[in-house]
Amino acid sequence: DTEVTQTPKHLVMGMTNKKSLKCEQHMGHRAMYWYKQKAKKPPELMFVYSYEKLSINESVPSRFSPECPNSSLLNLHLHALQPEDSALYLCASSHLGTVRNTEAFFGQGTRLTVV
């Protein structure tokens, strides 16, 4: 199983709503990532979890709140978003450190629209 599964695939939310994005992998990866991608741009790293602990926060606004309940699951809680937060949100996972065949596997993403 080399899949990273993200739900939902599409999400429309108002600026006062609270919603969550979910990501799941069963490859035994101990690093999980959230990326934000605008149209025709590369993905921008938001958060990295290593061994279920937050290890990198790329100065992301607090209206985005990540959570890693266990080694297979990663959530991104959304609250009071702005229209400029509309984007494709990608989850990825990988092995850690210098393990060979270290590559990131990506999910299909959640297309988020904030209205």
Next chain:
Amino acid sequence: AQTVTQSQPEMSVQEAETVTLSCTYDTSESNYYLFWYKQPPSRQMILVIRQEAYKQQNATENRFSVNFQKAAKSFSLKISDSQLGDTAMYFCAFMKLRITNKLIFGTGTLLAVQP
């Protein structure tokens, strides 16, 4: 800080022909990985090919091969016998090997394969 540069925003190739996408990077690290990822309109980020910096031999995966020039910090992707399904955005990416493996993406090259 590491940077990845893709100088060709868009390219076009005829079906069955060969095309080369360019990528240069800047780093002081000695141990790292380089990747080419493909993102078709379906938006799934798919690994095309991986190169470990300590390996001198260029990586090859079927119709895809790289020209890795470590001293020049260059990592180009050659696609042979181009197919319509190769139409996608191609991202070059750098990963330095640490406890947390962070991917740094180039700006992407949009490749169109013409029938």
